[in-house]
Amino acid sequence: MxxxxxxxxxxxxxxxxxxxxxxxxxxxxxxxxxxxxxxxxxxxxxxxxxxxxxxxxxxxxxxxxxxxxxxxxxxxxxxxxxxxxxxxxxxxxxxxxxxxxxxxxxxxxxxxxxxxxxxxxxxxxxxxxxxxxxxxxxxxxxxxxxxxxxxxxxxxxxxxxxxxxxxxxNAKEHDVHTAYVSHISHITSFALALTVLEKEKSQGRIFELASSGFESTVRLAKSSADMWVPIFRQNRKNVMDVLEEHIHQLQNMQHLLETEDYQSFYKLIKKSNKIKRILK
Amino acid sequence: MxxxxxxxxxxxxxxxxxxxxxxxxxxxxxxxxxxxxxxxxxxxxxxxxxxxxxxxxxxxxxxxxxxxxxxxxxxxxxxxxxxxxxxxxxxxxxxxxxxxxxxxxxxxxxxxxxxxxxxxxxxxxxxxxxxxxxxxxxxxxxxxxxxxxxxxxxxxxxxxxxxxxxxxxNAKEHDVHTAYVSHISHITSFALALTVLEKEKSQGRIFELASSGFESTVRLAKSSADMWVPIFRQNRKNVMDVLEEHIHQLQNMQHLLETEDYQSFYKLIKKSNKIKRILK
CATH class of the missing domain: 3.40.50.720 (NAD(P)-binding Rossmann-like Domain)
Known part of the structure; x- marks a missing residue:
């Protein structure tokens, strides 16, 4: 062929x-x-x-x-x-x-x-x-x-x-699912890289400490803008839905830290640990 | 010894x-x-x-x-x-x-x-x-x-x-830096796992699609609550500062999607790509 x-x-x-x-x-x-x-x-x-x-x-x-x-x-x-x-x-x-x-x-x-x-x-x-x-x-x-x-x-x-x-x-189902298991991961990685790069400007030594956990959550931030902007553009509605949910989860954690409700934070982490069922 | x-x-x-x-x-x-x-x-x-x-x-x-x-x-x-x-x-x-x-x-x-x-x-x-x-x-x-x-x-x-x-x-410097290169990575992973697990309840097949990119950003969500709640508790102020900045970055991306400002989104990704300098 x-x-x-x-x-x-x-x-x-x-x-x-x-x-x-x-x-x-x-x-x-x-x-x-x-x-x-x-x-x-x-x-x-x-x-x-x-x-x-x-x-x-x-x-x-x-x-x-x-x-x-x-x-x-x-x-x-x-x-x-x-x-x-x-x-x-x-x-x-x-x-x-x-x-x-x-x-x-x-x-x-x-x-x-x-x-x-x-x-x-x-x-x-x-x-x-x-x-x-x-x-x-x-x-x-x-x-x-x-x-x-x-x-x-x-x-x-x-x-x-x-x-x-x-x-x-079907195409519709595909676009929803990939927003959750691929597109949002890239958004969070890009945002995390920006957060830390911003801080580095005032605190030069920050990256001496980067460990494998940090690398793992940030490595997708190396991804190509030429590839990803069109994806976010074409899957805009689904990506926005997931991003809203994700920001909501982070704001919830923020609230628990503010109010020092560590018991609820503990329960949240236990709940998120259920990801073990999926990732071997 | x-x-x-x-x-x-x-x-x-x-x-x-x-x-x-x-x-x-x-x-x-x-x-x-x-x-x-x-x-x-x-x-x-x-x-x-x-x-x-x-x-x-x-x-x-x-x-x-x-x-x-x-x-x-x-x-x-x-x-x-x-x-x-x-x-x-x-x-x-x-x-x-x-x-x-x-x-x-x-x-x-x-x-x-x-x-x-x-x-x-x-x-x-x-x-x-x-x-x-x-x-x-x-x-x-x-x-x-x-x-x-x-x-x-x-x-x-x-x-x-x-x-x-x-x-x-020094201890103060240590706690600020680790909030950026370790603690926030765990927060985002926990939140991402919760976001996707929540969605899975209504959309069962979601994890058939999980790829290595998703795994990489979510694997820290397997981490122990017994270890991490005390870390967030003791480093509360620094973790809250970074979390606020990170949510701000995500909200900025959300705004760019809302207003369909893809040119600025492109520039943001290019900026976050600078993480390549640090992660080999």
Whole structure:
């Protein structure tokens, strides 16, 4: 199969590594508006050649869209326009409702399989691509019944190569859930980094003390603004709902400290410890 | 040297492992109000025998206090009362100002070396003890000039065995800095766990999607209430200051989403990315 990867960064590059390694891809074509990314991806061996989308359109069997979600929205409709009946598009977008409503009535909607891999790191660009990024992680298929059967089978073959578990969801449900288990984590990390960086200005030595707990809660603050602003924009309503709840939880803790109600604080921590049930 | 470890949990147990392994300790005596902890520590080989503090008081050369900070405050004054001129106490408390003011005028204050290892995990109890927990991490010495020279030398020999870097701070400075690089991380994790657990009640499938980013920001929510409530209590003022700033940062992001000011949101993320300078 010839695979065109649109956006040769962390996600696109990591998919390329596995599909090449397993010889699922006879050829990987890289497409990226940033010429530097193509050069790096070539020198890292992630892709076999760099082309424009126009050049790749007749050549590839599968198009994998791994660019920020605003760019996916721009590219997807015209990409579908140009597809032949056997070609397949998989998008890797982190938000789905807006994107899928955009192509809801497109005559070639069936050629699209909407995917969201629950895997990643806080790094971006071709150098961030790693082998086995997806192995054992979850791939969400969104509104899968709107995909043609053969297109879905093709996508499933790719996801099989990536050794992922799969979950089916509708787009609306997906956007609510990811706001809770991914988007809010990034918001809190960005905010925590800002809080501490602000303090550091007056207290220089602060980071000598940073321990693994701090690193763990703040590492997502290294994430790319180019990727995350479009996610927050497209999932604005859900993100705002979760953020409001989260601020409410923090204000509750603030109130318990103010009133020195340590017994209630103790109970709250015990309640939050239930997360052990989920995180092994 | 004979070492008495008061509190054979994550920290006390991990210290015991290294001091025994390196044969720095000829004997490790475990002291714990929870009889089960002593049994577990014995069966795990963390300690050589379990005793009461009264029994150990004449036997040990070094006493390592690794219990929650409220318990340290209770034990420390009477422990100092009973010390002979060559014995040394090291406390491992996560807050220092209240603790050290409590024994400020104690005639044996010099026998205490106040330490805080910036190392740990979200687990607790003797089973959580691991080798090399401290290697390469930072040990903070607080108000070290108030310790007798020979007591400090003894403590330094222990910290050497643990292969830690060292930093010197006064207690006030310590409590401000740890509020920023440790205590607030725990607050945000507890709050994030509560936010998501609350949502899960109505949306059961939410955790199928949890990815490594979510795990990373929420793992500290597994931490022990017995340890953390006393920390928040003793460092209340500093924790409240940081929490207020952190809520302010989140409210600012909330405002930018409300007004759809994505340009400013982009700039904020870019600013928070500066954390890369600190976290490698």
């Amino acid at each position: 010839k695979i065109a990867i649109i956006g040769v960064g962390l996600i696109g590059g990591s998919i390329a590594i596995t599909l090449k390694e397993k010889k699922f891809a006879s050829k990987v074509i890289g497409i990226d508006k940033d010429e530097q990314n193509i050069k790096k991806a070539l020198s890292l061996g992630l892709i076999d050649e760099g082309k424009s989308l126009e050049e790749a359109i007749t050549e590839a069997d599968i198009f994998i869209l791994a660019v920020p979600v605003d760019a996916i929205c721009k590219i997807l409709p015209s990409l579908l326009d140009q597809l032949s009946p056997k070609q397949v598009v998989m998008d890797m977008g982190s938000t789905k409702e807006k994107l899928l409503s955009l192509v809801e009535n497109h005559e070639k909607r069936g050629r699209l399989v909407a995917c969201h891999p629950m895997a990643g790191t806080e790094y971006s660009g071709p150098e961030a691509a790693v082998p086995n990024l997806f192995s054992g992680k979850t791939m969400i298929y969104c509104d899968a019944t709107n995909s043609d059967e053969d297109a879905f089978d093709t996508a499933e073959a790719v996801v099989d190569q990536l050794e992922m578990k799969t979950v089916f969801m | 004979k070492i008495a470890i008061i509190g054979v949990g994550l920290i006390g147990g991990s210290i015991a492992i290294t001091l025994k392994e390196k044969k720095f300790a000829s004997k490790v005596i475990g002291i714990d109000k929870d009889e089960q902890n002593i049994k577990k520590a014995l069966s795990l080989g963390l300690i050589d025998e379990g005793k009461s503090l009264e029994e150990a008081i004449t036997e040990a050369d070094i006493f390592i206090l690794a219990v929650p900070v409220d318990a340290i405050c209770k034990i420390l004054p009477s422990l100092l009362d009973q010390l002979s001129p060559k014995q040394v106490v090291m406390d491992m408390g996560s807050t220092k100002e209240k603790l050290l003011s409590l024994v400020e005028n104690h005639e044996k204050r010099g026998r205490l070396v106040a330490c805080h290892p910036m190392a740990g995990t979200e687990y607790s109890g003797p089973e959580a003890a691991v080798p090399n927990l401290f290697s390469g991490k930072t040990m903070i010495y607080c108000d070290a000039t108030n310790s007798d020279e020979d007591a400090f030398d003894t403590a330094e020999a222990v910290v050497d065995q643990l292969e830690m870097k060292t930093v010197f701070m």
